[in-house]
Amino acid sequence: MSSDNGQGESSGEAPEQLALLRETVRKRKSPKAKPRTWRGAQLAGELPVARVLVDKGLVHLDRYFDYAVPAAMDEEAQPGVRVRVRFGAGEKEGRREGGRLINGFIVERVAHSDYPGALAPIAQVLSPERVLTPQLLRLCRAVADRYAGSLADVVQLAVPPRMARAEKRPSPEPQPPPEPPVPGTWERYAEGPGYLTALAGGGTPRAVWTALPGPHWPEELARAVVAALASGRGALAVLPDGRAAQRVDAALTSLLGDGHHVLLTAEAGPEERYTRWLAVKRGSVRAVVGTRAAMFAPVRDLGLAVLWDDGDAALSDDHAPQPHAREVLLQRAVTEQTGFLLGGHSCTVEAAQIVESGWARPIEAGRETLRRAAPLIRTVGEFDEARDPAARTARLPSIAWSTARDALQRGPVLVQVPRRGYVPRLSCEQCRAPARCAHCSGPLEAPEEGAVLRCGWCAREAPDWHCAQCGGTRVRGRVFGARRTAEELGRAFPSVPVRTSGRDHVLESVPASPAIVVSTPGAEPVAEGPGYAAALLLDAWALLGRPDLRAGEEALRRWLSAAALVRPGGEGDDGDGTVLVVAEPTLRPVQALVRWDPAGFAVRELADRAELGFPPVSRMAAVSGRPEAVAGLLSQARLPGDAEVLGPVPVAVIEPGRPRRPGDPPVGEEWVRALVRVPQGSGAAMASALKTAHVARLTRREGTPVWIRVDPQDIG
Missing domain, CATH: 3.40.50.300 (P-loop containing nucleotide triphosphate hydrolases)
Known part of the structure; x- marks a missing residue:
């Protein structure tokens, strides 16, 4: 190399200048020194990669996806904001530039991505409001892991939909801390x-x-x-x-x-x-x-x-x-x-x-x-009810009529009925066989007095019904609803107003004046003043007879909620409240109501659960789906060594016309359900194993999907 070409070390330049020259040449040759672009658009200089949680609740996509941050969005594209990104089609070619626009949240900004292909840029920052805070993200992740679900599904529950006008409104000034309250x-x-x-x-x-x-x-x-x-x-x-x-x-x-x-x-x-x-x-x-x-x-x-x-x-x-x-x-x-x-x-x-x-x-x-705060609790057993002519003809024992009559002189009376409607269940008067629809075998019901019988599943009318067992043509009521009860009480007390409260129309409150309030559980209105003078808890068998592990607990909870609205039964001006429950007095939930001892009942129930190994002493997961799909997932899941699989058993057929809930089988499709049981300490491992197996099956497209629910409330 010639000494006068201006490029060699013998050019006479100072060592410091040569070092600066070499550094300048190195930066020019380095791809990191060039402005990062995507199809001609310049990207953010610092932390140009955004990890995005896409709004796709599919469990096999429960991870973050990397996107490039355009320089124009650098300031707004911060962790926690909502964005729009393209997702789906372009990933097969090694670049995420195709697909449709979907919503997502930026989780973090990083300098580099592990994705081997070219990153597609964020399409739009929907709002600079950081709604998915780090603390909320950690909570959602913990909930998703506990329930073997996807993070996107939990975030959708945690963060409400965006309303642009709401974000533009200024928030009020924070209030100073109040003084500590008196007890x-x-x-x-x-x-x-x-x-x-x-x-x-x-x-x-x-x-x-x-x-x-x-x-x-x-x-x-x-x-x-x-x-x-x-x-x-x-x-x-x-x-x-x-x-x-x-x-x-x-x-x-x-x-x-x-x-x-x-x-x-x-x-x-x-x-x-x-x-x-x-x-x-x-x-x-x-x-x-x-x-x-x-x-x-x-x-x-x-x-x-x-x-x-x-x-x-x-x-x-x-x-x-x-x-x-x-x-x-x-x-x-x-x-x-x-x-x-x-x-x-x-x-x-x-x-x-x-x-x-x-x-x-x-x-x-x-x-x-x-004792000073609770009402007086009285019981009427099935044996007493069977001996009572009034109970056989009008479904209410004589003591219920007398309790209501006396209480109406002091204030309103609450009547709790487990079922809504008029007569939702009928049977043959001659052989007592359930009255069924000839078309779909659904239960027949009477919409109102004198009306044509109608199927509760397919809604077809049955004007010429006859019993398939004995040929009888007359029916009797097996279950009476709130409207039928209100009608009976209205005839018995013609001068007293009768109000109903249920799913279709829930009353917030009722006056303190005498009235009969017929309500389904959970819809009981609050009585003004000291409360109800009395409460009648009817058809206890409908609550206690449910084939569910929580039947007794749920019945007691509903009775206590209604009884808590009744004025005290002790001494004093308002000490005349009475609750009458039509149920066998020896049953454990009824005894807990009489003693007003819900904590003692729960302790005894917990001891029984511990002996049987049922929740909450153990953790459970319900796996539902087609028989081959459930068997395939359970065979692939690496469950903890102390896991126990119960079942599978057939899932009850869904009634036509009833809204489907998550985990319900499609109408006409046979499903089974298996229960996976582990001790408390293995709950996280069970959820992780089931989720991993589910993701693997979905990724490989093996068979039909299954439905996994951890800690189900209704295990039957």
């Missing part, structure tokens, strides 16, 4: 004042609260929330329905005024609910009262998680992977180090197990306090 009616419980004091002092007390009957529980729950707010932390209260949430909302407003909390229920509408959710996420509001979906509310510095009436089926989500609010709030209490309060008039076996494990302490009233 009020919490003084009726020995541990109550101490629990509030611990919360207000910044502690994390955990308790299972068996609430006394009467109208005070919303205010007591609200005082617990105020105590958490007084410590400068947030609070979250989840209730099973909008009516209960509104009662707590009213109690909190009475204690604190406006601006300290929000109510998250479906009744608010999508835009208003998203506005309130954003106020919580931004830290403008520190307390949330809501229904099931509020269990994921992103409350900052959460200090207290409250759940009311955890036995209510409404607290188990209908959408995959069907998480239960109790388990989600327990997860938050552990990971976020918060206080915890599980309350209700009844007590589930899960609550009893929490207390037995020592993780939480019970909050109960003494027996003397309970």
Whole structure:
């Protein structure tokens, strides 16, 4: 090389200049120094790769996908925001440039991607609002792992749909912490004042609260929330329905005024609910009262998680992977180090197990306090009912008529009927065989008095029905609904108004004046003033006779919820409340109602479950699908060594016309269900094994899909 070409080391340039020249040449030759582009579009200079959770709830796509970040979106494309990306078609060619546009969330920004092909860019940043916070993402991941579901499905439950106008609204200014509340009616419980004091002092007390009957529980729950707010932390209260949430909302407003909390229920509408959710996420509001979906509310510095009436089926989500609010709030209490309060008039076996494990302490009233607050409970057994002519002709024993007649002189009377409709089940009057439809074998029902019989499955009328067993043409009622009961009582008490409350029309409250209120379980309205003068709990066999592990627990929960609306039965001006349950007195749930001892009932149920190996002592998963698909998945799943497979057994045929729930077989298709049981400590391994096997089968397209539900509420 010539010494005067200006490129060699002998050119006479200083060593520092040569070093700078070499570095400049190296950078020019290095592809990392060039502006990153995709089809001519420049990409972000720093952290040009975004890991995106796509909005596809398929379990075999339960992972993040890498996308390039265009330079124009660098500032807005931050972790937690919603984006639009192309997904699907182009991956077969090694690049994600085809496919349709779908929504997703940026999870993180990184410098490099492990994907071997060219990354497609993010198509659009829908909003700069970071709705999927790191804490919420961790919670959703934990819930998805527990229930063997996909992260995208859980995030869809946790983050409400975007409403652009709501994001443009300014959130209110945060309110200062309130003063610690006075105990009020919490003084009726020995541990109550101490629990509030611990919360207000910044502690994390955990308790299972068996609430006394009467109208005070919303205010007591609200005082617990105020105590958490007084410590400068947030609070979250989840209730099973909008009516209960509104009662707590009213109690909190009475204690604190406006601006300290929000109510998250479906009744608010999508835009208003998203506005309130954003106020919580931004830290403008520190307390949330809501229904099931509020269990994921992103409350900052959460200090207290409250759940009311955890036995209510409404607290188990209908959408995959069907998480239960109790388990989600327990997860938050552990990971976020918060206080915890599980309350209700009844007590589930899960609550009893929490207390037995020592993780939480019970909050109960003494027996003397309970006797002053509870109504008088009376029973009528099947033997007494069978000897009573009134019971045979009108389904109500004479003592029920006399109880209602006497109570109507003092106030309204509540009548709880397990079934809605008029006469939803009929049988042959001659041989007592169930009346069936000649077309689909569905149960016949009477829509109203004198109407033509109609099938409850296919809705066909049966004007010329005759019994297939004996040829009889006359029918009698086997099960009577709320409307038929209201009609009977209306004829018996013609001068008293009769109101009904059920699924189609739920009453919020009724006046304190004399009236008969016929309600299905869960739809009982609150009586103004001191409460109902009496309650009649009819057709107990319909609740206790269900082929379900929780039949007794659920029957007691529904009875206690209704009886708690009745005025006390002790001494005093309002001490004349009576509850009459038409059930065999020797049954365990009936005895627990008479003694008003839901916690004792739950402890005994837990002992029976432990002996049989049923939840919550064990963890279970239900695997449903076609027989060959269920067998294939269970044979491939690497279940823990202590796992036990029960079944499979045939799944009940779905009634035509009934809405399908997740996990229900298609109409006309034969499905089976197997139960996988493991001890408590192996629950995570079981869920992981089932999910891994399911993903492998879906990826290889082996057979038909199966439905996996971890910790099912109805195991039969």
